[in-house]
Amino acid sequence: MHYFKSRTSLRDALIFHPRQFKFMIIVLKPNSTDEQIQHILEKIEEMGFAHDLSKGEKRTVIGVIGEEDLLREAPLRAIPGVEDVHAVLKPYKMASREYQEEDSIIDLGYGVKVGGGHLMMIAGPCAIEGKEILSEIAHAIKASGANVLRGGAFKPRTSPYSFQGMGEEGLKILQDVGHELQMPVVTEVMDPRQVELIDQYTDIFQIGARNMQNFNLLKEVGSTNRPVLLKRGMSATVVDLLMSAEYIMANGNKQVILCERGIRSFDSSTRNLLDLAVVPNVKGLTHLPIIVDPSHATGRPDLIPSMSLASIAAGADGVHIEVHCNPELAKSDGPQALLPHQFDEVMKKMRSMAELMGKTIGDPVATA
Amino acid sequence: MHYFKSRTSLRDALIFHPRQFKFMIIVLKPNSTDEQIQHILEKIEEMGFAHDLSKGEKRTVIGVIGEEDLLREAPLRAIPGVEDVHAVLKPYKMASREYQEEDSIIDLGYGVKVGGGHLMMIAGPCAIEGKEILSEIAHAIKASGANVLRGGAFKPRTSPYSFQGMGEEGLKILQDVGHELQMPVVTEVMDPRQVELIDQYTDIFQIGARNMQNFNLLKEVGSTNRPVLLKRGMSATVVDLLMSAEYIMANGNKQVILCERGIRSFDSSTRNLLDLAVVPNVKGLTHLPIIVDPSHATGRPDLIPSMSLASIAAGADGVHIEVHCNPELAKSDGPQALLPHQFDEVMKKMRSMAELMGKTIGDPVATA
Amino acid sequence: MHYFKSRTSLRDALIFHPRQFKFMIIVLKPNSTDEQIQHILEKIEEMGFAHDLSKGEKRTVIGVIGEEDLLREAPLRAIPGVEDVHAVLKPYKMASREYQEEDSIIDLGYGVKVGGGHLMMIAGPCAIEGKEILSEIAHAIKASGANVLRGGAFKPRTSPYSFQGMGEEGLKILQDVGHELQMPVVTEVMDPRQVELIDQYTDIFQIGARNMQNFNLLKEVGSTNRPVLLKRGMSATVVDLLMSAEYIMANGNKQVILCERGIRSFDSSTRNLLDLAVVPNVKGLTHLPIIVDPSHATGRPDLIPSMSLASIAAGADGVHIEVHCNPELAKSDGPQALLPHQFDEVMKKMRSMAELMGKTIGDPVATA
Amino acid sequence: MHYFKSRTSLRDALIFHPRQFKFMIIVLKPNSTDEQIQHILEKIEEMGFAHDLSKGEKRTVIGVIGEEDLLREAPLRAIPGVEDVHAVLKPYKMASREYQEEDSIIDLGYGVKVGGGHLMMIAGPCAIEGKEILSEIAHAIKASGANVLRGGAFKPRTSPYSFQGMGEEGLKILQDVGHELQMPVVTEVMDPRQVELIDQYTDIFQIGARNMQNFNLLKEVGSTNRPVLLKRGMSATVVDLLMSAEYIMANGNKQVILCERGIRSFDSSTRNLLDLAVVPNVKGLTHLPIIVDPSHATGRPDLIPSMSLASIAAGADGVHIEVHCNPELAKSDGPQALLPHQFDEVMKKMRSMAELMGKTIGDPVATA
Incomplete structure (x- = not known):
């Protein structure tokens, strides 16, 4: 049971x-036992606090959120079954390794996963410009081994x-091509008013x-x-x-991939x-996966192959590469995109690198 | 006549x-003559373009916006009364000095102005915490010479x-205190869904x-x-x-104050x-006013007086200073706020500096 | 008596x-009394330490430097006349306000001073290019009120x-022009091997x-x-x-001007x-004067006047402005230099600003 | 024949x-033929210019340096055997790929090379603290596969x-340990006056x-x-x-390794x-090798292993890692050093990475 889902009053409180x-x-x-855990959650609710359950292989913890004054005085330690109670010192809580020791593994759809040894290989054009062109790019990148389509x-x-x-219209095209190729898709959301609309079309939200x-x-x-x-x-x-x-997680959604x-x-x-260096730095602090986008980072196709390899070597859980069939004509960010055959070469090397690092690039699979 | 107001179809186009x-x-x-100008505007509309009229003391110009392909071919130069037609080379258009030579002077309410020699002196607490405390601060800063109240x-x-x-509730308090003291107020808007609500309470929107x-x-x-x-x-x-x-101006609102x-x-x-140095730098490029916020810039009350004076000396059109009666207890950003008596000292020096620079700090006046 | 001068063995120790x-x-x-102070200095020397005497209006302090292990155990507090002994917590020692409360006032030659209310106005070309041109520039800037000549x-x-x-050859020209105009000169030293040579020609060393x-x-x-x-x-x-x-001061020379x-x-x-903001920031930490160089900071003549005024308003002890008679032809950094008539306008405003800030721009005077 | 060696007058000119x-x-x-080349060099000398010969596999080029006014007019194209004459557009000349297409391979002593597929693995303590401790570290890192010793x-x-x-005294220890282990050594030079002294003890100069x-x-x-x-x-x-x-090369020494x-x-x-990203970025512009120092870059031992692997994956020609037997006691930069057994683990992974990237980590060999 997730408190933010069950107790909208608290979530509303956080927002309004x-x-x-x-x-x-x-x-x-x-x-x-599950029964004991359930009992503890009920006690927390009786005290008027929200809770979040995190079951790990080694230990089970419950996060408790409430108004500072009340929570400071609450007799949490007295609840039967509780071994220890402490504050998380880091300013981020649910995102911290302290709260969850094991790497988060996030399901992206069509059997593709990221985190805990699973690599996410996002590719696609900067902007969706039409069905035909997106479909052409998508076929090419999937054949090369990408497992998520972006657009x-x-x-x-800026202007x-x-x-x-x-x-x-673009969202529909993206969804269609994703369905056709049985491949999860990701697209950017810029406005809280767009969330509901985009939610109908995408598998993954991107926050720019x-x-x-x-x-x-x-x-x-x-x-x-x-x-x-x-x-x-x-x-x-x-x-x-x-x-x-943490903002995303505190509102109930723990499936966050950093980039x-x-x-x-x-x-x-x-x-x-x-x-x-942010990759190993972040991995020491959080259980969330982190990927790298060498396309926007460098803006230079000649540097993307090297930096993609370096990202995996640094421990990243995937990369995000812009690919276009005709970069010169692309309506935005064209010159920084790779051509499909260049992406294919990168992916060949990425596979060897993934193997060396003990990681897997999962292919999307048909979902019955 | 403003095209974005009159021709919502184009504005919708820009957005949707x-x-x-x-x-x-x-x-x-x-x-x-006005008649000739009106005729030109009609011609532009007939061609299917949006227009923006900018009357300066020296010259009158009209901005014309339309789809790239169509506008490139349009016979604008052939319209009677047109002396010259050219593209603005800067990526910002309406914001540029090329488009409007004279400084913009913006009305803030209660007779307070900013730009073109008028200084805007914003003061107040970081966050609104209650009516009594806001009112106390507001009286103090107004007495010292501030002409806009923030909160x-x-x-x-971040967390x-x-x-x-x-x-x-805070918006209501801010509006009440502003009315009471006959002083324009400014408050931050963070979400497009809040614009309508906040518009009912504030005189000036702040974009953080x-x-x-x-x-x-x-x-x-x-x-x-x-x-x-x-x-x-x-x-x-x-x-x-x-x-x-330019985003704000292109949607019809030219009253932008940079900070x-x-x-x-x-x-x-x-x-x-x-x-x-961004102050004289920006002033060479745009007609819009620019003010400086030494409170957030330095985060140190000991540096705020010097940097306020330096801002006016650099040519800024005002400053934005956090003031609180009890910085230690303030719920956010407390330690960087000045105490009212410190603000009063700063304002005394600011007045001499304004005089040296040939600028005016206008007091808010009762609006009949 | 200065320990680094008198006890070369220690200075050598610091270096070698x-x-x-x-x-x-x-x-x-x-x-x-001076006698008591002398006695304390002798005691410190007997213990094998170096010392530095700093006589302020309010209090006299002695800095004691020695090997960490020895100094930790030394019975300094037992010396008669000693009121208190403590470590300076800041990593810089002689440069700190803790060590010397009052502003340092530094003599630059020809009666020109900097610090404690005295403003240093350095002007001149980036590079010395010949006697005639330097002399022409020097006459112009001196007439406008500059009190130090650079070159x-x-x-x-970089190349x-x-x-x-x-x-x-350039050093000789600089010295000649400085003598002729009775004006202190400053020039850059880049190499420890040049110090002795340049010392024969300049009044002030510049470290770039x-x-x-x-x-x-x-x-x-x-x-x-x-x-x-x-x-x-x-x-x-x-x-x-x-x-x-502190490196400079620890080697015996306390006449440091920050820029x-x-x-x-x-x-x-x-x-x-x-x-x-570094100006008031630094002034809180050290007694040393600090000036501002808007020429190199902005690289743009159009921003130099505003930023010069803002520097004085921020509390700086002077400015450093590049002036050239023919910026287009200058062999290095030409385009960022002001023309003499532009510098003259800046200096007019600077004088009003100095007056407002309660500071003095001293003219160089003939030294009998 | 190298002009800077042979024609000291020009080198002196560059300096004095x-x-x-x-x-x-x-x-x-x-x-x-060599004879033809010799003839061209003589012609260049006759014209009063300096020259630099660069023989590549594909083409031989000669760099010609001289006073701008004279060189602009010189009839270089008329010399027999000359196919083309052009200016290098990049501000660096001898360092550019335009001047030398193939990767430079630099000999470091004891058979160790860097560049063109040869990896340089520098390890050792920040500062030399004594013979015993340096020898202990050196034995450990050499056993793990480092091929250059630093100290x-x-x-x-800073203080x-x-x-x-x-x-x-430290230089002697470094040289002794290097000789003993038959391993090239590198140490920092900070002052032009130290070059002659350090030259007697080191195999490689480090410029910090x-x-x-x-x-x-x-x-x-x-x-x-x-x-x-x-x-x-x-x-x-x-x-x-x-x-x-380019400064180093223009004075006659082309053996520059970037870091x-x-x-x-x-x-x-x-x-x-x-x-x-500077690694592939620089490699596109210059033929010089470039290595990475993750120790100083991150200052955190927990990030060094990942960033070392990432460096090789990015195409670097080696890494530079601080290793100390007792980081807590090290006199400078201790906490950022790896322990020998940590370095050993990194080197194991580095070897697999080198193999994947088609690079070689050469062992130092006894020089008969």
Whole structure:
């Protein structure tokens, strides 16, 4: 039972009447039965707090959230079956390794997984421009081994006068091509008002770098059941990134995939600066998977192959590569895309690299 | 006549069926009559384009926006009364000095203005915490010479567990205190769904640094009639900032006030890095006013007085200073706030500085 | 008596057999006589430590430096006349306000001073290119109110194939023009081997941004008697800057003038990013004067006037502006220089600003 | 024949009477004989220019350096055997791929090479602290597969009061241990006056990040015959780095190995920010080898293994890892060092990675 689903009153509170909340962890005695756990959850509810159950292989913990003043005084330790009660010191709670020791493995649809040794290989064009062209690209990348298809229908463009995406028409095309190829799809959501619409078409939500701290948007995708690909903001610290993941998780959706896509720096020879050390850095702090987007990070097709390999070597759970059949004509971000045959070469090397690192690139499979 | 108001179909197009648009400038012959201008606008409409009229003291220009392919071929130069037609080379159009030579002067309510020699002195607490405390602060800052009152009702907090503002209750308090003191108020809007609500309570919208590239939010405040205080993002370039202003202007609202509030950098001895050279830099490129927020930029009360003076010396059109009666107890950003008596000292020096720079700090006046 | 002068063995130790040193402060009892002070210094020498005497208006303190292990155990507190003994917590010692409360006032020659209300106005070309042209510039800037003449004879150029300065010939020209106009001169030293040569020609040494952490060069100018203008490195923190000042002071030369000249950042519309808040930030931590170089910080003549005024408003002890009669033809950094008539306009405004801030721009005076 | 060696007058000119120089490339006709080449070199000398011969597998080119005015007019194209004459557009000349297409392979001593598929694995303590401890570390790292031993004798420390290295005594220890283990050694040089001394003890000079633009130091190591490990400055662009390499090469020493060691950025969770994309970025521009130092870049032992693997995957020609037997006691940079058994584990994985990437980690061999 998930408190944010069952107790909408609290979730509403978090969104509409927000106060200062505290987050405590209850560690259960080993070998607690489901019945005992259920009893503890009920006790917590009786005290007026929300709860979140996290069953690991080694230990089961319950997160308890409530108003700071009340929670400080609550006799949680006295509940039978409770072994220990403590606060999580990190500012992010559910996202922390302290709260969940084992790597999260997230189901993306069509049997594709990410995390815990499963690699996510996202490829596709920056923007959806038409069915034929998307289908052509999708066939090519799937044949090369990509297991998730990307494409933007709503584009966050710096200029109001630039092409801003095909909108719902694009979403339909993306869904159709995904169905046809039996491949999960991911697309960006920019506005809390679009969440409901996009939810009907996509398998995975993408939150772009510019919206990493669009907190109301995070809350909104946090109340869906779809995996969320959360891109790091251009000047976000590691803690900022994990706090944004926490926003999504605190609203009930634990399927968050982090993505490094380059930060702002002083050398203009690349579009952004790829911060690859963030991969092992983040992995020490959280159980969530993290992938890398060398396309936006470098903006240079000549650097993408090397940085894709380096990402897997650094421990990333996947990569995100822009592929287009005709980069010169692409309506946005064209010049940074790989051609399908270049992507194919990268994927050949990626497979050897995955093997060396003991990771698996799962193929999408037909879902009966 | 403003095209975005009159021709909602185009504005809808910009939002819901976005394509690639082109922006041209028509320079009218000197001494054109209103009748002649009206005739030109009609011609432009007949061609199927949107238009924006900008009457300056020296010259009158009309911006013409339309689909790239169509506009490239349109015989704009052949319209009688047209002296010259050219594209604006800068990526921002209506925001550029090329489009409007004279400084914009924006009315903030209660007779307070910003731009063109008028200084805007915003002060108040980070978050609204109650009527009594806000009223106390407001009386103090008004007595010291502030002419706009600030206070957050919806707060963008890094943590989902932190106090996130009083919401609508806070908005009511802010409006009441503003009315009572006959002083314009400004408050942050974080979500396109909040624009309608907040519009009922505030005189000025604030777009926070984290939302500077929340383009749908920009479009939404762009379709209101209220001035917008647009804060620079933590890693936004000068061009990024002006492009975000253009989003608001392209949707019909030209009352944009820019605000420098510090960028991310490597020295942790201040909260952010105040980029003061952005003031004259931006002023060369745009006619829009720009103010400075030394409170968020430095995060250190000991540096705020010096940097406030330096801002006016650099040519800024105002400053934004957090003031609280009890910084230690403030629910968010407390330690960076000035005490009222400290603010009073700053304002005394600010007045001499304003005089030296030939600028005016207008007092709010009762509106009959 | 200065220990580094008198006890070369210790200075040699710092340079040639460096170990881990500790720095303690002895606060003397009020109204100590010179005889008593002398006695304490002798006691410290007997214990085998180096000392540094700092007489303030309010209190006299003695810095004691020695090997960590020995100094920890030394009975300093038992010396008669000693009121208190404590360690300086900041990593910089002699540079700290804790060690010297009052602003340092540094003599630059020809009666010009900097610090404690005295403003230093450095102007001149980037590189010395010939006597006639330097003399012309020098006459112009002196007439406008500059009180220090700059000019580079050895230039740190990014390319080995670029003009690298006139060398000693340039130094002679600089000295001649300085003598002629009775004006102190400043020039850059790049190499410890050049210190002796340049010392014969200049009044003030300049350490460039690229050499801020060229520690052996700092030690070398630290053993001269000339004021040192120490420019902040392009990615130096405030602490880094003060530590570099400490290197110079620890080698016996306390006449250090800090200079902010812009740091590396992400917006390429200015050459560097002027960090003006560093002025009040640094002034809280050290007694040393700090000036600002808007020429190198912005690289744009159109921004220099505003940022010069803002520097004084922020509390800086002076500015450093490049002036050239023919910027287009200047052999290095030409386009960022002001023309003499532009500099003259800036200086007019600077004088009003100085007056408002209660500061003085002293004219150089003939030294009999 | 190398002009900088043979024609000291020109090299002296570059150092002591620098002017504006121009650099041209002469491409020779295919299959030119040594006699023909010799003739062309003589012609160039007759014209008064310096020359640099670069024999590649595919083509032989000659670089010609001279005063801009003279070289512009020189009839180079008329010399028999010359196929083409052109300027190198990049600001770095000898360092560019345009000048030399094939990867440089640099001999480090004891049969160890770097570049063109040969990996350099540098390990050792930050500072040399004594013979016994260095010998112990050296035996351990050599057994694990490191092929170059590092250790600092002169340390660039931020504080004048910190341990600054053992000086010449340390150099002797380093040389002894290197000889004993038949392993090339590398140590930092901070001062042009130290070059002659250090040259007697080391196999490779290291230029630290803080000295990357200490141009006179670059010139000085540029006139030796030892390989130079040039570390990227904390805020150096790719072009800055290559220009510093050019300084060394223009003074006659082409054995430059670049090293990425992290740049300054805003997230304090790592010491610096490792810019790994600089590896393929630089490799596209220059024929020089580039290695990575994850120890200084991250400052965190937990991130070093992943980032070492990622470096090789990104195409780096080696890594530089700090190893200490007792990091807690190390006199400088201790906590960031790996323990020998941790280094051993990294090297095991590095060998598999090297194999996957088609690279070789050569063992040092006894030199008869």
